Amino acid sequence: MAGNGTNGQQYVGTRTIRPDGADKVTGRARFGADYNLAGQLIGKVLRSPHPHARIVSIDTSKAEALPGVKAVITRDDFADMPSEFIPAGEMMMNYKDVTRNVMAREKALYEGHAVAAVAATSAVIAKKALKLIDVTYDVLPHVIDVVEAMQPGAPILHDDLFTVGVEPKPDRPSNVAKRVEISQGDIDAGFKRADVIVEREFKTAPVHQGYIEPHAVLATVSEDGSAEVWVSTQGHYIVRAHCARLLGMDIGKIRVNAAEIGGGFGGKTVVYLEPLALALSRKAKRPVKMVMSREEVFKASGPTSGAVVKVKMGATKDGKFVAGWAELKYQAGAFQGSPVQPGVMCAYAPYEIEHVKVVGYDVVSNRPKVAAYRAPGAPISEYAVESVVDEIAKKLGIDPIQLRMMNAAHEGTKAAYGPKFGPLGLEETLNSIKKTEHWNTPLRKWQGRGVASGFWFNIGGETCVSLTVNEDGTVSLMAGTPDIGGLRASLAAVAADELGIPYDKVRPIIGDTGSLGFNFLTGGSRSAFSGSMAIVEAAKQIKSELCARAAKLWEMKPDEIEYAGGHVKPKVASEKVTPMSLVDFAKVAGKTGGPIGGVGRINAQGAGPSLGTHLVDLEVDPETGRVTILRYTVAQDAGKALHPAYVEGQFQGGAVQGIGWALNEEYIYGADGKLQNAGFLDYRMPVASDVPKIDAIVVEVANPRHPYGVRGVGETPIVPPLGAIANAMENATGIRFTELPMSPPKVLKALKEKYGAGGAGR
Amino acid sequence: MRYEAPESVQGAVALLAAANGDARVLAGGTDLLVQMRADVVEPELIVDIKRIRETRAVTQENGGWRIGAAVTGAELKEHAPLKQAWPGVVEAANLIGSTQVQGRATLGGNLCNGSPAADSVPALIAAGAVAKLAGPHGQRDLPVEDVMLGPRTLALRPGEFVVSFLLPPRPPRSADAYLRFIPRTEMDIAVVGAGVSIAVDGAGTITAARVSLGAVAPRVLLVAEAAQAIIGSRLDDAAQERLAAAARAACRPIDDKRGTTEFRVDVAGVLARRAALIAMDRARTR
Amino acid sequence: MARVVLVGNLTQLTGGVAEFDLSATSVRQLFRQLADLHPEIAPHLEEGVAVAIDGQIYQDALLEPIGADSEVFILPQIAGGSLEDVP
Amino acid sequence: MAKHHVEAIVNGDPVEFLCETEETLLDVLRDTLHLTGSKEGCSSGDCGACSVTLDGRLVCSCLVLGCEVGGRTIETIEGMAKGETLHPLQQRFLEHAALQCGICTPGFLVASKALLERNPNPTETEIRYWLAGNLCRCTGYDKIITAVQDAAGAMRKG
Missing domain, CATH: 3.10.20.30 (Beta-grasp domain)
Structure with missing residues (x-):
């Protein structure tokens, strides 16, 4: 397609040094908590110690009287909102829930739910003030588990929550917010055609995104009602939209600056501290800085759902999948909105299956409201399906890669969720894996090998970037999507190639909400995909403007002039005119009509799904149940890798997050409904010595809808690991583990039951 | 909150005795600071013992080794003669937390934090280490297994603190080992810990042994039955099984976020056996 | 006529009817025609769905053209970075 | 007080x-x-x-x-680079894309420098265990380990 740089692809596809790199390795880069303003106050949040309690009264008078305390806020400082879904940015939000999640109203719905907040002249005083706030709770019975929450007689979180999506409409409230379903073909007929049917129930624990930087914000509200915010977020325009709505402010009055962000993975797409800091600042008339502790991050920001998933799949004896059924029960946390819908749609998406029916339930319980986590919902349902696929392969005696290949979705396949796919790279990833030395290496006793594939949609969405040609011909690139994993390197490479100028002559920055039009957030694997599209658009404007001005300078027609190789020149070389570089043109910009620049404003469409296949070797200690990951290979379709090193990094990072999810990460609750492992010590994310090198194979099946062929890559890598590791565990032990995490006590128990102590019977 | 860093044992004792129990001793701080941050403890006075010479030294004493209570794990690891004599103790100290934590964490702090899961404590107990305590009424020696009475409960009297530990002389053909179980490779609190110290005769028969288990009871256990199970043996399969059975029988663990009762009991047997095999191997080659 | 297929819960708003043949030439026309047939679905269309035209998914693309023989699926919004969607 | x-x-x-x-x-x-x-x-x-x-x-x-x-x-x-010259570890972290979000990077660099000062030629396993107290959630550690190995090699050559 067009694009592809007037100078060819000199930088796209190469491993350039990231433009923000020097600041990141010297400590100069400013993350959320690194911003300070003169006169700032420190804000802290009082959180509910109870998982479920009616808030009878809140007395803040003693806290307010403490010297140094400048503002105290509670539910009374936020307007109530009706229950309706309205757009916020691109998203649909129910602000009745949002306002209650940032500050408890009638009830505290989980341990750690914000109940009040203070701003004081120091952290020590703010902490002291929290202890002086008297909250009278009427403690209510709580429910944590998703299945228990669905039972009749379970404690009800919301009296006005009636299950949507069931007929007849329920006449009493429940914890089931909605039932969703996709189906095609005739599922019963499909199973009648099957020679082999496997049915299994799976359980997964809630896991946290685990970004290393806790949520942090600095906000200041002026006497005239205008506000400025510095915040670690995946979407500063979304922060602006939410805060404006919650605080009754005009969107244009709030300027939000995206700080460098220390990881998000979906967890920084919503607001927690931001509206509180603004409300405190508005009240105190001083800047307010708020930073969560790690314990607060675990207790009060979104993990993803734990779930119970039933899968039933049928295949013919020659290995053709004919029917896929599943039932998904996803925890939403205290407010509705689990990722069960994408879980339903993704469950069978990697495969061509005629008869599919998947039903999902979105279930509230007394846990923190879930937030997006990398391919939200998909890892859970695809783990269950990939486990069953492996079992079918074993029953049929077909190689698991071969079985997947026989059923792989490809261009023209009708997706399990409806429409036909364009070009897809699943078969290519399977082939790449099969060709690795890894796949062909022998294993020893108690070692196992597993393979699994994964699918994620990817999205585009509203995107605005600007390219400004400076007086010396260097180019300022401004994007409006926070750069979490090297975005600026990719975008600068695209801009340099589009304009045919050196990479280091492009300086990319992330603009604030006042400097560019609306940008949807960094998420859905969209920022490099959409941003590069918008840059192509902005560069096109610059090139056409240059040609138009050159036409006037050279007294030629614009269509006789082109921009190529970094120069404006006549299409047919002429002795009368000398081609002008961008640098040459920058010098005369003022004399030829003023500054030169382009703004790409698009709603990017055409995001192509990215599919991946993971291969893992592991070893089980039969005496302790401990699992060691020995070797790991990822192959994934990137469409086109703008920056191969950062694409590989996404693959590797996602794989290791998946390893954590599969083996040791989980939210552990006591009978009292309180989280017992709200810290990195007992919430066991993989450390460097837990994992081997992760081989990354970048497959490139171009996305025809993108000028460079790009597909988003950030989310798919976390989808296959759970299934791949479970399949490797089966291969190592002969046991099909159906509950995550596969932590040592569970593994040892299963081994003992099957083989006796120490695996002696194997 | 007051902070004092006395330079003598007497100075520290005087501060602690005057504080009426509202003081905390600061050695490496890797537990204390975390607890202060989480508001678990809010002492009036912090007595930093790191400026006291006796707490910071590793010295030979009557053929054994005296280790200051505030010597860090990283320093122990770099002490080649000590590592040669008591590899299990040094290994255990080096399992406490990360490299960064190693730069601060101490044997004294690990013991006095009062956790049954402390990594260095089973190794010290297996080694037969004796703690030297200083208090208002002078100094006294107490075997490490008698220092901790239960979770967060110590046998220390008001005003007392641990100054140092004495590891006994190492006879020929003797060695120790420590193993712990954690789900990850690093950065976890022991789900089970096992320290074993063994001496063998010229024929390879075990003449003396001490076995200690951590994280399987309210306090770290010295399991005499487990030692008896292997003394007189060459740690053949039957002896290993007797050892494992005795270790399992001694466990009185809880079910918690770090492991189930059943798991801890099973793994205690496994680790006791594996640690004994390592200690045996080392002892034979000396 | 374009073939229009509703996916998932949307059929509950059309009395169970999942497939339509409509003469729409843009997404906006398609939404209007569907809303005329089944008023209950109207509030969900403009903000809460994605549209797949001949296999290609569009979100918030009211002006996207629809061919005479196009196959159009109306899907739940694919949020990606966030979880919020209509019930 | x-x-x-x-x-x-x-x-x-x-x-x-x-x-x-x-x-x-x-x-x-x-x-x-x-x-x-x-x-x-x-x-x-x-x-x-x-x-x-x-x-x-x-x-x-x-x-x-x-x-x-x-x-x-x-x-x-902040003391790691000398004037305008990045430390070899800093340079290798950039060249190998050993950071994504970058929040853990200062800690990794300081820890890696301390390692190479003690052990100029660490094995992959030694690097992984030394750095086990530095959490990274983005990279899966792979490129960090490579960058440290490469920097160690460059520093040994002087």
Whole structure:
């Protein structure tokens, strides 16, 4: 397609040094908590110690009287909102829930739910003030588990929550917010055609995104009602939209600056501290800085759902999948909105299956409201399906890669969720894996090998970037999507190639909400995909403007002039005119009509799904149940890798997050409904010595809808690991583990039951 | 909150005795600071013992080794003669937390934090280490297994603190080992810990042994039955099984976020056996 | 006529009817025609769905053209970075 | 009570500051000395983002009290590059894309430097265990390990 740089692809596809790199390795880069303003106050949040309690009264008078305390806020400082879904940015939000999640109203719905907040002249005083706030709770019975929450007689979180999506409409409230379903073909007929049917129930624990930087914000509200915010977020325009709505402010009055962000993975797409800091600042008339502790991050920001998933799949004896059924029960946390819908749609998406029916339930319980986590919902349902696929392969005696290949979705396949796919790279990833030395290496006793594939949609969405040609011909690139994993390197490479100028002559920055039009957030694997599209658009404007001005300078027609190789020149070389570089043109910009620049404003469409296949070797200690990951290979379709090193990094990072999810990460609750492992010590994310090198194979099946062929890559890598590791565990032990995490006590128990102590019977 | 860093044992004792129990001793701080941050403890006075010479030294004493209570794990690891004599103790100290934590964490702090899961404590107990305590009424020696009475409960009297530990002389053909179980490779609190110290005769028969288990009871256990199970043996399969059975029988663990009762009991047997095999191997080659 | 297929819960708003043949030439026309047939679905269309035209998914693309023989699926919004969607 | 008056050496420069007893070295570095390169990820010594060296010894600055460091020498990420020249580790981290979000990077660099000062030729396993106290959630550690190995090689060659 067009694009592809007037100078060819000199930088796209190469491993350039990231433009923000020097600041990141010297400590100069400013993350959320690194911003300070003169006169700032420190804000802290009082959180509910109870998982479920009616808030009878809140007395803040003693806290307010403490010297140094400048503002105290509670539910009374936020307007109530009706229950309706309205757009916020691109998203649909129910602000009745949002306002209650940032500050408890009638009830505290989980341990750690914000109940009040203070701003004081120091952290020590703010902490002291929290202890002086008297909250009278009427403690209510709580429910944590998703299945228990669905039972009749379970404690009800919301009296006005009636299950949507069931007929007849329920006449009493429940914890089931909605039932969703996709189906095609005739599922019963499909199973009648099957020679082999496997049915299994799976359980997964809630896991946290685990970004290393806790949520942090600095906000200041002026006497005239205008506000400025510095915040670690995946979407500063979304922060602006939410805060404006919650605080009754005009969107244009709030300027939000995206700080460098220390990881998000979906967890920084919503607001927690931001509206509180603004409300405190508005009240105190001083800047307010708020930073969560790690314990607060675990207790009060979104993990993803734990779930119970039933899968039933049928295949013919020659290995053709004919029917896929599943039932998904996803925890939403205290407010509705689990990722069960994408879980339903993704469950069978990697495969061509005629008869599919998947039903999902979105279930509230007394846990923190879930937030997006990398391919939200998909890892859970695809783990269950990939486990069953492996079992079918074993029953049929077909190689698991071969079985997947026989059923792989490809261009023209009708997706399990409806429409036909364009070009897809699943078969290519399977082939790449099969060709690795890894796949062909022998294993020893108690070692196992597993393979699994994964699918994620990817999205585009509203995107605005600007390219400004400076007086010396260097180019300022401004994007409006926070750069979490090297975005600026990719975008600068695209801009340099589009304009045919050196990479280091492009300086990319992330603009604030006042400097560019609306940008949807960094998420859905969209920022490099959409941003590069918008840059192509902005560069096109610059090139056409240059040609138009050159036409006037050279007294030629614009269509006789082109921009190529970094120069404006006549299409047919002429002795009368000398081609002008961008640098040459920058010098005369003022004399030829003023500054030169382009703004790409698009709603990017055409995001192509990215599919991946993971291969893992592991070893089980039969005496302790401990699992060691020995070797790991990822192959994934990137469409086109703008920056191969950062694409590989996404693959590797996602794989290791998946390893954590599969083996040791989980939210552990006591009978009292309180989280017992709200810290990195007992919430066991993989450390460097837990994992081997992760081989990354970048497959490139171009996305025809993108000028460079790009597909988003950030989310798919976390989808296959759970299934791949479970399949490797089966291969190592002969046991099909159906509950995550596969932590040592569970593994040892299963081994003992099957083989006796120490695996002696194997 | 007051902070004092006395330079003598007497100075520290005087501060602690005057504080009426509202003081905390600061050695490496890797537990204390975390607890202060989480508001678990809010002492009036912090007595930093790191400026006291006796707490910071590793010295030979009557053929054994005296280790200051505030010597860090990283320093122990770099002490080649000590590592040669008591590899299990040094290994255990080096399992406490990360490299960064190693730069601060101490044997004294690990013991006095009062956790049954402390990594260095089973190794010290297996080694037969004796703690030297200083208090208002002078100094006294107490075997490490008698220092901790239960979770967060110590046998220390008001005003007392641990100054140092004495590891006994190492006879020929003797060695120790420590193993712990954690789900990850690093950065976890022991789900089970096992320290074993063994001496063998010229024929390879075990003449003396001490076995200690951590994280399987309210306090770290010295399991005499487990030692008896292997003394007189060459740690053949039957002896290993007797050892494992005795270790399992001694466990009185809880079910918690770090492991189930059943798991801890099973793994205690496994680790006791594996640690004994390592200690045996080392002892034979000396 | 374009073939229009509703996916998932949307059929509950059309009395169970999942497939339509409509003469729409843009997404906006398609939404209007569907809303005329089944008023209950109207509030969900403009903000809460994605549209797949001949296999290609569009979100918030009211002006996207629809061919005479196009196959159009109306899907739940694919949020990606966030979880919020209509019930 | 009155604040502690502390004098120390930070990145080769003499500094003096006042702090409360409960303030950690990390608090002092970030809030008082405005050296925000050391990051606060957990306040419990579990993430390593606040790694510094104290008299040459690698520690978590969140587990050291500010009042403890009188007369001592502290090195932070801000002291790693010499003038305009990045340390070989910093350079290799950039070349190998060993960072994504970058929040853990200062801690990894300080910890890696401490490793190579003790062991100029570490194995992959030694690097992984040395760095086990530095959490990274983005990279899966792969490129970090490669960057450290490569920097070690370059530094051995001088």
